[in-house]
Amino acid sequence: xxxxxxxxxxxxxxxxxxxxxxxxxxxxxxxxxxxxxxxxxxxxxxxxxxxxxxxxxxxxxxxxxxxxxxxxxxxxxxxxxxxxxxxxxxxxxxxxxxxxxxxxxxxxxxxxxxxxxxxxxxxxxxxxxxxxxxxxxxxxxxxxxxxxxxxxxxxxxxxxxxxxxxxxxxxxxxxxxxxxxxxxxxxxxxxxxxxxxxxxxxxxxxxxxxxxxxxxxxxxxxxxxxxxxxxxxxxxxxxxxxxxxxxxxxxxxxxxxxxxxxxxxxxxxxxxxxxxxxxxxxxxxxxxxxxxxxxxxxxxxxxxxxxxxxxxxxxxxxxxxxxxxxxxxxxxxxxxxxxxxxxxxxxxxxxxxxxxxxxxxxxxxxxxxxxxxxxxxxxxxxxxxxxxxxxxxxxxxxxxxxxxxxxxxxxxxxxxxxxxxxxxxxxxxxxxxxxxxxxxxxxxxxxxxxxxxxxxxxxxxxxxxxxxxxxxxxxxxxxxxxxxxxxxxxxxxxxxxxxxxxxxxxxxxxxxxxxxxxxxxxxxxxxxxxxxxxxxxxxxxxxxxxxxxxxxxxxxxxxxxxxxxxxxxxxxxxxxxxxxxxxxxxxxxxxxxxxxxxxxxxxxxxxxxxxxxxxxxxxxxxxxxxxxxxxxxxxxxxxxxxxxxxxxxxxxxxxxxxxxxxxxxxxxxxxxxxxxxxxxxxxxxxxxxxxxxxxxxxxxxxxxxxxxxxxxxxxxxxxxxxxxxxxxxxxxxxxxxxxxx
Amino acid sequence: xxxxxxxxxxxxxxxxxxxxxxxxxxxxxxxxxxxxxxxxxxxxxxxxxxxxxxxxxxxxxxxxxxxxxxxxxxxxxxxxxxxxxxxxxxxxxxxxxxxxxxxxxxxxxxxxxxxxxxxxxxxxxxxxxxxxxxxxxxxxxxxxxxxxxxxxxxxxxxxxxxxxxxxxxxxxxxxxxxxxxxxxxxxxxxxxxxxxxxxxxxxxxxxxxxxxxxxxxxxxxx
Numbered sequence: 001x002x003x004x005x006x007x008x009x010x011x012x013x014x015x016x017x018x019x020x021x022x023x024x025x026x027x028x029x030x031x032x033x034x035x036x037x038x039x040x041x042x043x044x045x046x047x048x049x050x051x052x053x054x055x056x057x058x059x060x061x062x063x064x065x066x067x068x069x070x071x072x073x074x075x076x077x078x079x080x081x082x083x084x085x086x087x088x089x090x091x092x093x094x095x096x097x098x099x100x101x102x103x104x105x106x107x108x109x110x111x112x113x114x115x116x117x118x119x120x121x122x123x124x125x126x127x128x129x130x131x132x133x134x135x136x137x138x139x140x141x142x143x144x145x146x147x148x149x150x151x152x153x154x155x156x157x158x159x160x161x162x163x164x165x166x167x168x169x170x171x172x173x174x175x176x177x178x179x180x181x182x183x184x185x186x187x188x189x190x191x192x193x194x195x196x197x198x199x200x201x202x203x204x205x206x207x208x209x210x211x212x213x214x215x216x217x218x219x220x221x222x223x224x225x226x227x228x229x230x231x232x233x234x235x236x237x238x239x240x241x242x243x244x245x246x247x248x249x250x251x252x253x254x255x256x257x258x259x260x261x262x263x264x265x266x267x268x269x270x271x272x273x274x275x276x277x278x279x280x281x282x283x284x285x286x287x288x289x290x291x292x293x294x295x296x297x298x299x300x301x302x303x304x305x306x307x308x309x310x311x312x313x314x315x316x317x318x319x320x321x322x323x324x325x326x327x328x329x330x331x332x333x334x335x336x337x338x339x340x341x342x343x344x345x346x347x348x349x350x351x352x353x354x355x356x357x358x359x360x361x362x363x364x365x366x367x368x369x370x371x372x373x374x375x376x377x378x379x380x381x382x383x384x385x386x387x388x389x390x391x392x393x394x395x396x397x398x399x400x401x402x403x404x405x406x407x408x409x410x411x412x413x414x415x416x417x418x419x420x421x422x423x424x425x426x427x428x429x430x431x432x433x434x435x436x437x438x439x440x441x442x443x444x445x446x447x448x449x450x451x452x453x454x455x456x457x458x459x460x461x462x463x464x465x466x467x468x469x470x471x472x473x474x475x476x477x478x479x480x481x482x483x484x485x486x487x488x489x490x491x492x493x494x495x496x497x498x499x500x501x502x503x504x505x506x507x508x509x510x511x512x513x514x515x516x517x518x519x520x521x522x523x524x525x526x527x528x529x530x531x532x533x534x535x536x537x538x539x540x541x542x543x544x545x546x547x548x549x550x551x552x553x554x555x556x557x558x559x560x561x562x563x564x565x566x567x568x569x570x571x572x573x574x575x576x577x578x579x580x581x582x583x584x585x586x587x588x589x590x591x592x593x594x595x596x597x598x599x600x601x602x603x604x605x606x607x608x609x610x611x612x613x614x615x616x617x618x619x620x621x622x623x624x625x626x627x628x629x630x631x632x633x634x635x636x637x638x639x640x641x642x643x644x645x646x647x648x649x650x651x652x653x654x655x656x657x658x659x660x661x662x663x664x665x666x667x668x669x670x671x672x673x674x675x676x677x678x679x680x681x682x683x684x685x686x687x688x689x690x691x692x693x694x695x696x697x698x699x700x701x702x703x704x705x706x707x708x709x710x711x712x713x714x715x716x717x718x719x720x721x722x723x724x725x726x727x728x729x730x731x732x733x734x735x736x737x738x739x740x741x
Numbered sequence: 742x743x744x745x746x747x748x749x750x751x752x753x754x755x756x757x758x759x760x761x762x763x764x765x766x767x768x769x770x771x772x773x774x775x776x777x778x779x780x781x782x783x784x785x786x787x788x789x790x791x792x793x794x795x796x797x798x799x800x801x802x803x804x805x806x807x808x809x810x811x812x813x814x815x816x817x818x819x820x821x822x823x824x825x826x827x828x829x830x831x832x833x834x835x836x837x838x839x840x841x842x843x844x845x846x847x848x849x850x851x852x853x854x855x856x857x858x859x860x861x862x863x864x865x866x867x868x869x870x871x872x873x874x875x876x877x878x879x880x881x882x883x884x885x886x887x888x889x890x891x892x893x894x895x896x897x898x899x900x901x902x903x904x905x906x907x908x909x910x911x912x913x914x915x916x917x918x919x920x921x922x923x924x925x926x927x928x929x930x931x932x933x934x935x936x937x938x939x940x941x942x943x944x945x946x947x948x949x950x951x952x953x954x955x956x957x958x959x960x961x962x963x
């Protein structure tokens with residue numbers, strides 16, 4: 001039964017809409033009367049955490065968002081960055097965590113669909129996607145089901161839509177048992193003079209509804225938490241939306257055709273809070289009112305109420321302000337692609353958001369206030385407790401070769417091939433580096449030499465131990481991964497996943513992580529141009545590991561000089577660039593401690609941002625000079641794992657004599673930051689080699705030659721040599737075995 | 742040689758295919774849309790990969806019933822070369838231009854990886870620039886590539902040399918009978934194959950093993 005629009009608003013209804021009593025009072029003060037039921041829904045949609053960023057806004061403002069190449073920072077559908085020659089890369093990352101836990105296939109699929117839409121709404125053709133996925137412990141009864149569903153959903157949508165998935169992350173930890181994370185990234189290419197924004201311009205112009213029809217799916221997805229109202233809604237449809245990649249692909253082609261026709265004044269996709277959020281955003285940004293006539297909205301179900309239409313999160317829809325003289329041409333494009341096209345309203349000069357339905361006015365609200373006057377909180381926070389550093393005399397020992405094989409075959413260290421082989425990684429014919437390396441690399445279509453590199457990174461266990469250092473490390477690792485291909489990192493998007501911000505210790509994690517992210521972005525000249533915050537990832541009072549995922553984009557001037565991780569030939573000298581004199585020292589929070597000894601203690605490795613920049617710039621310069629034959633950054637598992645990955649990628653082994661009179665464990669498994677391995681097409685006894693080491697020294701970078709490529713095995717110091725085939729067998733077997741159960 | 746690429750809603754490797762034909766043939770192909778009842782005079786018609794109409798029914802089933810496919814069949818009868826890749830192969834089967842069926846992969850999962858292909862018949866208009874028995878690299882990316890035919894059809898395909906490409910060296914990614922990756926019709930002018938030669942034609946792709954196929958159908962000397 002539909003709730004009448006003029007129903008008396010009760011305290012229960014307010015609560016069910018996720019609004020606090022003082023927030024409701026704010027509504028009463030703003031409009032000077034009791035809201036209608038539809039209006040209450042609109043306020044709850046605009047003022048929930050997801051749309052209003054009310055807990056996070058204060059801190060998000062501290063992030064660096066501008067730079068020489070930034071065309072558009074946060075606040076639009078996606079960030080826009082200049083890559084020269086009149087081209088721009090448009091990208092963003094967004095979470096679909098909660099729906100993916102409830103319904104993994106559709107949750108993940110619509111997450112991918114949503115982020116693709118964010119990118120092509122701005123006029124860009126999507127050219128790359130990534131997915132950062134985090135699941136509970138492998139042994140948890142739901143984990144396998146969630147992995148299978150999420151991966152199939154990501155693939156199902158992206159493959160059908162036709163975008164290559166070139167990178168991402170998959171990680172397991174018990175702290176995600178009740179809240180998995182699905183962070184979807186997409187990037188597209190557009191011309192800098194053909195970028196489309198959501199700001200409406202001009203009074204009395206038609207507001208056009210495009211794409212798929214509106215149904216009851218996803219009504220009030222995030223804000224409707226009460227059992228009372230949930231019953232009404234869920235009796236009709238589950239709250240998780242259903243994705244239709246075929247319609248999305250048609251919508252992409254139709255939108256790009258439409259944009260090329262010159263008909264579009266402003267355009268906005270319908271994501272969270274659907275019609276409400278998109279219409280308010282377009283009007284408020286342009287200082288215009290919007291009037292919508294819901295009787296004109298294409299629907300796929302009968303007798304939908306105004307409330308349901310305004311809050312539906314049906315997928316594959318767009319809202320646009322159209323140049324009236326182009327109406328016929330625009331409609332023909334959408335008909336050709338079998339999509340709906342309906343003029344559903346007009347822009348006005350009265351700054352009201354007015355909704356008409358069945359001859360009546362069901363909502364009439366001040367449009368600017370819906371966004372601007374949303375509550376904003378300075379939530380109390382406490383400094384997170386820091387763990388004690390690992391004592392120097394507390395380094396548990398293990399056989400180096402055994403430990404390496406175990407790390408390579410562990411749930412978090414094993415190959416993700418089972419996952420990424422379900423994604424189309426090479427559609428569009430421009431994928432230069434597919435998953436499995438440091439970053440995905442995609443050629444810029446229409447340009448002879450340019451390519452873009454993409455990487456998604458965060459180390460949640462570091463963030464848990466020290467959110468500030470962890471925030472810094474997430475940015476630094478992303479920047480490092482891009483650099484390791486030879487790309488110049490341009491800008492990043494952040495997807496900040498945390499628990500309940502109303503708990504001061506969680507808010508403390510959030511604040512510190514943002515401080516770390518901001519600090520690193522400033523130091524590395526790597527601004528945040530778009531992003532998303534996902535809070536309340538919490539079950540029974542236990543929050544997830546703080547997970548500020550960073551998705552970065554870099555530019556390669558000439559992809560023919562790009563570096564890959566695989567050892568390219570025998571007898572190439574191997575340099576460890578950016579290392580401390582002992583090569584590796586830091587075992588606190590390392591995967592060695594966690595996966596070999598079951599310990600999660602110590603402080604995470606600190607990130608020296610000045611050193612990071614220096615080492616990275618040096619590596620990039622070496623790659624550009626053309627003498628680097630392989631490059632890989634060091635991260636989880638330290639030097640040993642990085643060397644093994646380089647050997648496995650090509651099948652060529654290496655001999656690393658190691659250091660004498662020193663505990664080998666920190667050397668091989670320490671996770672000190674800011675380090676790279678490079679191999680060079682140089683005779684180690686040549687003068688050029690000496691020059692190179694000297695140049696590094698002058699810059700204050702320690703870059704010892706640690707060994708040489710070649711042979712069928714990886715030989716680390718005194719440890720027994722491991723045939724590359726054995727490394728591969730260990731690395732490749734865990735995931736398929738786990739999924740085959 | 743002139744070529745045409747069939748465009749249908751939901752196909753998504755059309756741009757890859759057009760790029761390959763343009764790069765290798767020197768001129769871009771013409772395109773024909775789902776509702777086009779006529780196809781211009783061309784020497785080659787290509788149906789690219791993707792998910793036509795979302796593949797929400799059996800793969801290729803809706804596409805096979807579009808007006809443009811009647812025109813393709815007409816051209817095929819007249820001896821024009823027709824090549825269907827991936828979804829294009831599925832469409833040719835559904836349209837009855839090739840025998841057999843493509844079922845869901847044996848793994849029940851989408852698979853995107855590089856495989857090895859054996860040129861099982863180098864004596865076709867499509868494969869004449871390969872050596873008989875040559876092993877080439879080629880990527881696959883599909884969910885429904887598991888070739889099936891009844892014993893009689895299979896015997897005929899094998900006996901008449903209609904099996905043109907076979908997955909080699911244990912790389913069959915989908916469970917196809919007899920490792921079949923690509924077949925031609927009896928008259929040898931219609932080819933369907935699951936792998937994507939258009940994604941392996943230049944240095945940027947890490948190899949160009951797919952190139953000889955395009956050179957053959959575009960009349961370019963290898």
